[in-house]
Amino acid sequence: FDARVGISNAVHDDLYVRALVLSDGAIKAALVSVEVIAISAKMSLAIRRQVEHATGIPLSQIFLCATHTHCGPVTLHHFFNQGQPLDEAYLERLTSTVVDTIRQAADALKPRVLKTAMVPCGGIAVNRRTADGLPVDPFAGVLLVEEMTGERVAIGVFYACHTTVLGPNTLSITQDFPFYTLEALRRELGPEVEPFYINGAEGDLSIGHKSDLSAVGVIDSFRTFETAQRLGEKLAQAVLTGMTHLVEEQPLLDVRSAYAPLPLKSYDPLPEMAERRRLAIAALADSKTTLAAKQTALFARIEEYYARLYEESQTPEPKYLPAEIGILRLGGTAFVSLPGEIFVCVALAIRERSPFPRTLFLGLANDYIGYLPDEFASTTSGYEVVASRVPAEAGRVLQQHALQLLEQAREVVCAEGEI
CATH class of the missing domain: 4.10.860 (DNA Excision Repair, Uvrb; Chain A)
Structure with a gap:
């Protein structure tokens, strides 16, 4: 938080790395939740190179997704912490922890059943830039891992919302509201089930506070741990209710990536x-x-x-921001990785044109390019638009590249005759 004064003085709940490694026998991929504000391109590349060396998983098939908690250590330099020193010892430890966690997951590979769903979820995220609080992503994604005998092993929750229930006045380390989501799932499903949370296209989504005010230290009274618990448990309940709609996925993976040249x-x-x-x-x-x-x-x-x-910048005119995006196709579900804080309209347009029955988003994945507003938002200015390095047309470029990757993945699926 730009408006935060002081450093952390307590730990409300610990921060974790949680890794899921997938394989269909031919292709391997890693889906990783890292409970920090963001991961730079430099750190992402260093981690993925080490993982590739240790496990054989190609670095382009590793998705490092920051949950975007604002109540954790600083992990990179950006507009919100210019000149602030980074704790290099911590960053080295974080890097090794992520690598070791993925390696352990890769070593534990065994045949399991994967089920997915997009479940309705309302009353949590609010569009913080509009009068009516819309649009938001109306769904939470669910990925359930089961043993072949039916016992549940892990459950992933994919939901788009700034993890900023707690404001600049909070000096405790915390995952924010996902902590309560994961704890509620653990209580309901059993301690042997490992839950994890991955953010989505949350660029303009929060729980209702206005970013223009929050950025300069105006803190709404509802930004408390009590609110974080209420909303986190509400998300968990939506996931639990929607588990009746889970679809068992065919064991078919496809992973693709590209760099979208976003105009600056x-x-x-x-x-x-x-x-x-x-x-x-x-x-x-x-x-x-x-x-x-x-x-x-x-x-x-x-x-x-x-x-x-x-x-x-040493790039000749015109200058571009290379944005790494990727597609992880699991059966009939496609996960689209987004390298920063993408506005929800940009993601919803991708989903609307996606050829897959279920399309989910991996926010803040493998890089942090900052905000990427949609065209309407870019005409109204405000904090997120000022804090973006790219103009309105960048959203169209991102959409185009993501849809091309989705179409390529669909052609492979059709050739295999699965959906």
Whole structure:
């Protein structure tokens, strides 16, 4: 949180790495939940190279998905923590923990049954940029792992919402609301079942607070652990209710990836952006209690940061942001990996045109490119749009590349005659 003052002083609940390795005998893939705010492209590549060496799983078939908790260690530099020191010893330990966890999962491979569903889920995520709180992703994805004899082994929950029930005033380490989701599933399904959570296209989704206010330290009274528990358990109940709709998947995997060249915003020359920032900070000093002044200063700082990145880029004109996306097809379900905070409309458009019966999203996967707004949002500005490096057309580029990968996966499925 940009508005957070102070460092963590307690642990409410521990943060985990949880890995699921899949194989159909020919193809292997790893689906990994990492309970941190984000994973940089550099860290992702280092981890995946080590995993490839240790397990033989190709790095392009490994999906590292950050849950995006804001109540955990800093793992990368971005607009929200410019110049903040990183704990390199922690990052090394995190890297080795992720690698070891995936390796252990790969060593434990055995024949099992996989079942999936998209279950209706309402009353949790709210679109924080619209008056009516819509659109949101109306579904939670479920992936159930069973032994061949029927005993449940693990359950994955795929749901799009900022894990920011707790605000900048929370100084305890916590998974946020997914902690309560996973605990409720464990209580109901038994301690032998390992639950995990993966975020989705949550760029403009939260539990109702406005990002423009939250970013400058205005904290709604409902952002408490009690609310996190209520919403987390509500998500768990939706998953449990929807388990009657689970579909057993055929043991067929397909994994594909590509880099979508997203256009970058253009910025004024760096000296001009620096002067805007200086003036905004000066105005803030003269009006310490004005929200508008705080927001202007924050936005000016973000834009100057991106202008610096733009000028430092060695890429010839036109400049692009390479965004890694991937498809993990499991039977009739397709998982689309998204490398940052994608607005929900961008993902819903992919799902609408997807050739698969069930399409789910792996948010904040393998990289963190920041926000990717949809076209309507880009006309209304606000925190997320200012904090995005890409213009409106980037969403269309991402959609195009994702749909191409989905169509390629569908052609393989049709050739195999399964769906």
